[in-house]
Amino acid sequence: MPGHVWLVGAGPGDPGLLSLLALHALRQADVIVYDALVDERILALARADAARDYAGKRGGKPSPKQPDISNRLVELARAGKRVLRLKGGDPFVFGRGAEEAQVLAEAGVPFRVVPGITAGVGGLAYAGIPATARDCNSAVAFVTGHDASGEVPDAIDWPHLARAVPVLVFYMALKHLDRIAALLIAEGRSPDEPAAVVSKAATPEQRVVVATLSTLAEAARRSGIEPPALVVVGEVVRLRDRLNWLP
Numbered sequence: 001m002p003g004h005v006w007l008v009g010a011g012p013g014d015p016g017l018l019s020l021l022a023l024h025a026l027r028q029a030d031v032i033v034y035d036a037l038v039d040e041r042i043l044a045l046a047r048a049d050a051a052r053d054y055a056g057k058r059g060g061k062p063s064p065k066q067p068d069i070s071n072r073l074v075e076l077a078r079a080g081k082r083v084l085r086l087k088g089g090d091p092f093v094f095g096r097g098a099e100e101a102q103v104l105a106e107a108g109v110p111f112r113v114v115p116g117i118t119a120g121v122g123g124l125a126y127a128g129i130p131a132t133a134r135d136c137n138s139a140v141a142f143v144t145g146h147d148a149s150g151e152v153p154d155a156i157d158w159p160h161l162a163r164a165v166p167v168l169v170f171y172m173a174l175k176h177l178d179r180i181a182a183l184l185i186a187e188g189r190s191p192d193e194p195a196a197v198v199s200k201a202a203t204p205e206q207r208v209v210v211a212t213l214s215t216l217a218e219a220a221r222r223s224g225i226e227p228p229a230l231v232v233v234g235e236v237v238r239l240r241d242r243l244n245w246l247p
């Protein structure tokens, strides 16, 4: 509807993972405000005459400030546009969708949220790694590898996280992988536990490095694997040997 904003998750990459609502939004929207993580093949599904508004980092320039993006959404809606705010994965998982939705709510702009497949579930599945498996884990945690300042988050209760949750899925963690692995080992995780980095999951450039908690950071460096990447720690990583279905 004109004057409405749809906050939509585009999934980890493969356009086949879009929801029907996401596809509908791509076909209807007047303006698409999208992030760096949104796959080009997905943008190609948009209405040919839709305005495309990039809200990510480009060519080393700093990314637009979050309040600027939120205010832009309000402005576009008030101008009577059908606005699609398109984000990688799920908009409410480490995607700052909650912040944007709050600004829209405060401004009285009507919006809806269309969940997407988050990289920590769908991206791992493309690497043949299930987030849960009955014999391995009955809990899984999604953890951010850096906080607003770019450092390893100290708001995380590392001792409890390390002890209580058998499978840990880290977003934005490649840069601090050494430190994260050391913290987990210091809190009692076995250095020999299987762990993996999954880069550019569900895209044609997907790469996976499997090692152990103590060797993963070095293995990742040697491989030259690049972000965006997930780090997964836990016995489920072993299942990839049998479940790596991607041709």
Ligand code: SAH
Residues within 6 Å of the ligand: 012, 013, 037, 087, 088, 089, 090, 091, 092, 093, 094, 095, 117, 118, 119, 120, 123, 170, 171, 172, 173, 198, 199, 200, 201, 202, 203, 227, 228, 229, 230, 231
């Ligand atoms: N809202 C997104 C997450 C955004 S935070 C979601 O739900 O998936 C950005 C981080 O997500 C990246 O640093 C990386 O850790 C992860 N990520 C997103 N897409 C990815 C992909 N295709 N492959 C691997 N990791 C991905």
